[in-house]
Amino acid sequence: MKPFEYARAASPAEAVRGFAPGTMYLGGGTNLVDLMKLGVAEPERLLDVSRLPLDAIEQTDGDRVRVGATVRNTDLAAHPVIRSRYPMLARAVLAGASGQVRNVATVGGNLLQRTRCTYFQDVSRPCNKRRPGSGCPAIEGDHAGLAVLGASDACVATHPSDMAVALAALGADVHVTGPGGDRIIPMPGLHRLPGDEPERDTVLEPGDLITAVELPPPPPGASHYRKVRERSSFAFALVSVAAVLDVRDGAVAGCRIALGGVAHVPWRAERAEQALIGGPATGEAFLQAAETELEQAGPLPRNAYKVPLARNLIVATLEELAP
Amino acid sequence: MEITLRVNGVPRKADVDPRMSLLDLLRERLGLIGAKKGCDHGQCGACTVLIDGRRANSCLALAVAVDDRDITTVEGLADGDELHPLQAAFIEHDAFQCGYCTPGQLCSAEGMLGEPGPSAITEDLLTDPGLTPDEIRERMSGNLCRCGAYVNIVTAIGEVAR
Numbered sequence: 001m002k003p004f005e006y007a008r009a010a011s012p013a014e015a016v017r018g019f020a021p022g023t024m025y026l027g028g029g030t031n032l033v034d035l036m037k038l039g040v041a042e043p044e045r046l047l048d049v050s051r052l053p054l055d056a057i058e059q060t061d062g063d064r065v066r067v068g069a070t071v072r073n074t075d076l077a078a079h080p081v082i083r084s085r086y087p088m089l090a091r092a093v094l095a096g097a098s099g100q101v102r103n104v105a106t107v108g109g110n111l112l113q114r115t116r117c118t119y120f121q122d123v124s125r126p127c128n129k130r131r132p133g134s135g136c137p138a139i140e141g142d143h144a145g146l147a148v149l150g151a152s153d154a155c156v157a158t159h160p161s162d163m164a165v166a167l168a169a170l171g172a173d174v175h176v177t178g179p180g181g182d183r184i185i186p187m188p189g190l191h192r193l194p195g196d197e198p199e200r201d202t203v204l205e206p207g208d209l210i211t212a213v214e215l216p217p218p219p220p221g222a223s224h225y226r227k228v229r230e231r232s233s234f235a236f237a238l239v240s241v242a243a244v245l246d247v248r249d250g251a252v253a254g255c256r257i258a259l260g261g262v263a264h265v266p267w268r269a270e271r272a273e274q275a276l277i278g279g280p281a282t283g284e285a286f287l288q289a290a291e292t293e294l295e296q297a298g299p300l301p302r303n304a305y306k307v308p309l310a311r312n313l314i315v316a317t318l319e320e321l322a323p
Numbered sequence: 324m325e326i327t328l329r330v331n332g333v334p335r336k337a338d339v340d341p342r343m344s345l346l347d348l349l350r351e352r353l354g355l356i357g358a359k360k361g362c363d364h365g366q367c368g369a370c371t372v373l374i375d376g377r378r379a380n381s382c383l384a385l386a387v388a389v390d391d392r393d394i395t396t397v398e399g400l401a402d403g404d405e406l407h408p409l410q411a412a413f414i415e416h417d418a419f420q421c422g423y424c425t426p427g428q429l430c431s432a433e434g435m436l437g438e439p440g441p442s443a444i445t446e447d448l449l450t451d452p453g454l455t456p457d458e459i460r461e462r463m464s465g466n467l468c469r470c471g472a473y474v475n476i477v478t479a480i481g482e483v484a485r
Contacts, residue, residue, distance in 0.1 A: 003342065030380075034383060046341070048388055090448055091448070098365075098368065098465025099438065100365070100465045103434070233464035
């Protein structure tokens, strides 16, 4: 591992002031420290923000819930308000990683874990995300677990967070402070598609620091998070779905669908949502909506299975939620 | 950098390179070789210790970042010559073969028994499911055992959980 300096920030303002080129913020470290061991991340300086006083979960005005950026994943999933009012979010967090990792990983860090693939993590191989312009061996090589939606010729990596998929479905607000001041980024707007700049996972600028995630009031209807993976625990999603369905008098009054494991970002399935609103809550309608969404898919030879898998998972989840 | 930890209740000072993991500090500087280096990437759980009472992968923790924390390793589980109930249950139920993953399994189980709330497989998020064998398997999924002693590990933990 390349030598680096270590410092700890006492407040968000101090962290932003202390940020300089070559600095990286350190949260729980479960992704960053791993990438540093692999030689993928080589910060000159780590600014530890894991002890900032941002570890509260509190109700705010307008029936919203503010989750501080340093809240640990375990504490988010176990919180009574999250379990009772945002069960889809609790389930998504619990579906991610292991008990040990969730105890350490922060909410801010979970969002900012790198969008990645095995080539990104192997410094002996080219990777446009790690070394822009060097090429993408995944497109010709092992891409079985990688993106089928929104990928580019430069990158087919996926964002592995489960939590972010639920936050994308909820439309949570990400609170950011930085050298340019404070701002709010509604999910799924934090993450970006690779395009020809796959080195950028998010829309954040250097020095930007996530301070909180604010949850809107729970949308009406029933919700669920389902994850399909190669083993039943401690594995990334091949495909996951966060869905909310509100059915009144047999018609879909409201619908939110977000997909994980299929794109460089947590993928909000807006076309499927639009296709469903106002229509009947039937298996046939769910199937048509899923197919409408997945018409945009551009699978590679070895991940084409993800398209029918995503379709079937969307349909099964909505059928489970329909009254 | 100068750091101070309490390891198994004893204050320990160390001057560490920022690159040093908590696992390397424990094993190479403090002589506590219970926690094992398996994958060194947070995937196998052999390095699991308790940090302020919560189980964590010590290979992914920078020593400088756990300055001032309370660390419990497998060496700190027993009370003198009296084994921790989990240790006794692991022996009773033959919950290991080579033993390499065992310190991590023990620390992980100890942390897991104190963790509140549901797991990924809990049907009703608002009701305590109790530590059924399936719940134990899900909650212990961060600890691999290449000998495949899982059946007896689940039995041993289940006995202590009762």
